[in-house]
Amino acid sequence: MNLPPLASFRPRLLADLRGYTRERLGKDIGAGATVGIVALPLAMAFAIASGLKPEAGLWTAIIAGFLIAVLGGTSVQIGGPAGAFIVIVYGIVERYGVANLLIATASAGVLLFLMGLFRLGSLVRYVPVSVVIGFTNGIAVLIGLSQLRDLLGLQIEKMPADFFNQIGTVARHIQDLNPWAFALGALCVIGLFIWPRLWSVDSQFRRQLDQLEVVSALRATSRLPAPVVALVTLTLAAWLLELPVETIGTRFGGIPQSPPAFTLPDFSWETVRLLVTPTLTLAILGAIESLLCARVADQLSNTPKHDPNQELMAQGVANAVVPFFGGMPATGTIARTVTNIRAGATSPIAGVVHALTLAVVVLAAAPLAQHIPLAVLAGVLLFVAWNMGEWKEFARLRHFSNHYRLMMVSTFLVTIVFDLTVAVELGLVLAFVLFVRRQSNIFRVDPVSRDGRQVVYRLYGSLFFGAVAKIDPLTAEMEWAPPGTHLVLDASHLISLDTTGLDALEQLQQTLEKRDGKLSMTGLNEQPLSLIRRSGFAQKLHPGL
Missing domain, CATH: 3.30.750.24 (STAS domain)
Incomplete structure (x- = not known):
């Protein structure tokens, strides 16, 4: 029997460097620096929300972002920690511990590489869009719920991983609400919504400022990413006013100013057998997220279409490497990829610059990060969760068949009440059963x-x-x-x-x-x-x- 040929390992970077010009280099450096700054608060927020230290997210964004850019199958995709992993990673950490998370992440990386090597990248496209929307919206709800502790400044030592216990825990401690933390978090969310609208072309604020002599300086300010503006201004306000709120320094003792050391997690085959389900979950979710992000990049940019198998192999290498430096799971990130495209990126060089920019910022300004209020990072994640969810799809359900409604709503509810693994399994089983029924009716x-x-x-x-x-x-x-x-x-x-x-x-x-x-x-x-x-x-x- 003739087996299909294995996928060839051909990073997109090699093709994009042919005929590379100085003009493109300038665009990629500008785009990469912009995304690197945007990634800073997100990487810390994702790690903290996942039950890890902030440096785990930062060095994942740096190392995985670099590897995915250099080895990936897309021209403009940015890799790193993603919001979709928060719920899964937090559950693994709570149930199995951080050491076993590292083993599961490395094992998932091996699976991702094999999926790409054996040309399974196209299979991800067979996941019904209703299932993807259902679990994406469910994850967004869980991310928002997980941030209530820091947003409200509640004194809860450790949040449980499941939905109902989280609600019960927050309800029992609501009397401990810290009004200063809540004010910072609320201002962060409001600012993230308002900032880009202030500088839109058709805004009244922008038209009035066009008449001022300082318009060039103001326009330069408008190019600053909203999360960075919120992070800097609210951190300064909390520090100058000496607000009684929990910060990165008070909870984690700050961020180390040196690169992470290479360490081997405690590995055994007995442990690997226990982690089969978490490993499969991380691999499947990583494949879906990265290839969905690549498809979005194809639609928004003028670069060649992505190679799904090469992208999965790159994601596999990145996830197999970052655990040895204390990192967390990584995948393609839609928000940072879109920022990269809009900033003018033309090749994976922008992703490399993004990783280098983030590394320079972390190594140079790590001591300053200890002053960042956790309520501000919670506000950033609430904004991410809102943008992550496709809430309009609920209003549009009446336009679709009962099959579509059943798959989307059931996946959404099971994601919230149980977990993502069960939700995806249920969604795929429902998709199969409903497809069989539809075909049998024909x-x-x-x-x-x-x-x-x-x-x-x-x-x-x-x-x-x-x-x-x-x-x-x-x-x-x-x-x-x-x-x-x-x-x-x-x-x-x-x-x-x-x-x-x-x-x-x-x-x-x-x-x-x-x-x-x-x-x-x-x-x-x-x-x-x-x-x-x-x-x-x-x-x-x-x-x-």
């Missing part, structure tokens, strides 16, 4: 003519395991047909046939044979004809095929 057997002992029926659609029950009434009819009946099946509209459908036809032929009857099939298309001949059933038909 298949039908229609009478055409009856001339003495010759009866003609016509088959439509696909005769497969989900539709064979529609052959049973015809078989029952032939049990009472006159002896010597000749049944002709017009198969010119039969699209496909599987072995279960073939078995139903054989039973029909045997029923006729018992009453000295015969079965003919006409107009067979290529696939049904090939199966009938290979199975030997063709010799039992009249006349033989």
